[in-house]
Amino acid sequence: MIKTKIKDTELVKKRQKQICRGAMKVFQKKGYHDASIREIAKSSRISLGSLYDYIEKKEDILFLVHNNILEELYRDYEEIGDKYGNYINKFIKLVREGFYNTSFFREELLFIYTETKSLDKENRQEILKKESSYVDFIEGLIEEGNRQGVFECKKPGIYANILTFLLIIIPLRGWNILPRFSEEEMLEELISMILKGLNVKGEPYIPK
Amino acid sequence: MIKTKIKDTELVKKRQKQICRGAMKVFQKKGYHDASIREIAKSSRISLGSLYDYIEKKEDILFLVHNNILEELYRDYEEIGDKYGNYINKFIKLVREGFYNTSFFREELLFIYTETKSLDKENRQEILKKESSYVDFIEGLIEEGNRQGVFECKKPGIYANILTFLLIIIPLRGWNILPRFSEEEMLEELISMILKGLNVKGEPYIPK
Amino acid sequence: MIKTKIKDTELVKKRQKQICRGAMKVFQKKGYHDASIREIAKSSRISLGSLYDYIEKKEDILFLVHNNILEELYRDYEEIGDKYGNYINKFIKLVREGFYNTSFFREELLFIYTETKSLDKENRQEILKKESSYVDFIEGLIEEGNRQGVFECKKPGIYANILTFLLIIIPLRGWNILPRFSEEEMLEELISMILKGLNVKGEPYIPK
Amino acid sequence: MIKTKIKDTELVKKRQKQICRGAMKVFQKKGYHDASIREIAKSSRISLGSLYDYIEKKEDILFLVHNNILEELYRDYEEIGDKYGNYINKFIKLVREGFYNTSFFREELLFIYTETKSLDKENRQEILKKESSYVDFIEGLIEEGNRQGVFECKKPGIYANILTFLLIIIPLRGWNILPRFSEEEMLEELISMILKGLNVKGEPYIPK
């Protein structure tokens, strides 16, 4: 995807990870635009010239970082579906994991949400495709719930979008929420709301 | 707030509005960082020198634009509460208006969400305060609903945050939603979900 | 032709001349490619930022210099035709002037001949057009000589090209000629050869 | 001349030829300054590191190319003198061959004429010496013609310079000539002019 001057693909992976790590530190402090390539090189402990052997342009670093964050965030999400007992618990577990994940990567996700626009069209679409596929995964789960008769959700596509959107409420609105409420409280209300929205059969979910 | 060299406050207002309008056009096309002051001046039909009589630094323009967008967005929201018949309809109406509003200002809101970080601490907090006060207003409505016995919401503060967050789902996730669903569909599901979440008494809301 | 950020056209002319002069000094010493914009700015006694208010890119400076040199070189060439007595003398005078001119601008012409290639297509063509028009002028003179019956030249277009080419022999081959022969000697032989080539009627030209 | 790290002189020759060929392709497309060593290495199918075993610096490649072109251009010129019948025909033949040669190597010669300046003093002088020696050869021919009584040329050194200069009119001014005239036409006029200039005894040369 990213054009490099280096042939050894193992090395490319290693160095790009190195650059990615270095860049994230700088981006955290200064944001993408105010981070200079020189700083990123220094923070990556790589020379300016070498850095450009592993990327083509500054934006490529942003792409690397995007990919890296999404990879961490979405790591193993497909396995989660298999682990837990009955379907509703499975689902609750999934929301819970997703929420903790997004909260854990709070700053990274905020970064992604504010800087995806700085990618060029092609790279942006690749990133959005990854996010899309997570929504699709959730949509599939909701449909399965419908089939199993535990949910009754008319528009799984829309709900999947709402649900994944709600998961990032902490990264995007934490500044207003966290001074007053804990992540736990937020999560419990979210789960309750989501389950109600899905018209779960049986006992309503009682927030702890 | 913004330090100007000009004393005539009426003129300052007029020119700042002029700058704001010019800047928004440029920001739309290029984003904040890639918009040069020269372009903004040209687009505002004001000379480069004059521009700096009405602002101190580039960031001030971003602040002007933020204020302007939020003002448009939140214009008259307090009146809405008064207009409509019973409380639930009132509430539905409010959500509906809010949703249409945010969808109408879709690009502007996306801009705000991605560029608030570029404001310095002081200006950023002033902007966030405005957003906060909208959440507070919603929180107040929910509490009133509780008092009137039409809602049963244990954590109005959290719900207010969820609700206001959901209103901007189109600006932030429209890229994934709008290719598959209409704004109308989205809105109906949102209303239904929100009302369920608030444990509204009586008939459940049926999405159109 | 060159896009500037400055509106005052008089000032643009003045500054561009200033830049042109400064650049020529640097080009003389280092050539076009090894001359840095910084040096050119310094040599022009203009700040780096200001320099870029009067040009768009480095190549524009090359274009300015080209134009300037050709202007000096071709200054008043059209008037020369009118000044002198009989047609042959007129012609000889013209060759003489042309030769001295090119010899005077020896370094500048060598520069042009080696760096025209560095202009982009559009600018290069504009420069070549100027050179063309001088050839056309010479062609006209030869045709007039034919009409007046003092020359008998079958292919004035070709001769005009040969003649103008011969005029730059000093700039291009001076390194081999001047150590052994004087410019005068060269010139006399050129005139003699050219007149023979044109089949001038009457007494042959005797080189001094 | 060029300092190499490799001892095997046969290999050095082979690789330098290889580099030369690769470089010429790149120079053709981009010119000397815009050709990067990387590209040249790739075009020569030699590794970047190896390349520097056979040259010391970029300029050395330019020198190799210069030499190579001049070698091709001047290949066998000394033999030509011997081949043809009477002296004038011999001479005409020589001019003809020289002209076709320079036209054939049109782009290469233009390259040489515009880039010799990029050689350092030492290398430049070596190249110029080669060109000089061709002029000297022509000078010798003219003197021989004088001795044989077929020419009457007072300044063979000057004429040799003029003549060799005229031979490169196509590479240097083809852009203005070739759109209107054929190489053949040009050549015929050149021969006619040169012979007149040499005061050839007997019938004048009639251009075809």
Next chain:
DNA sequence: AATGAATGAGAATTCATTCAT
């Protein structure tokens, strides 16, 4: 002898901001 990864100096260009008029 061959490879290709590493280096950092230096290039062109942009741009927010100031200031003389």
Next chain:
DNA sequence: CATGAATGAATTCTCATTCAT
């Protein structure tokens, strides 16, 4: 109050050359 010319620090990126393997 308005204008727009002037400034120079800072930015991204390139490239000849070196060196460890």
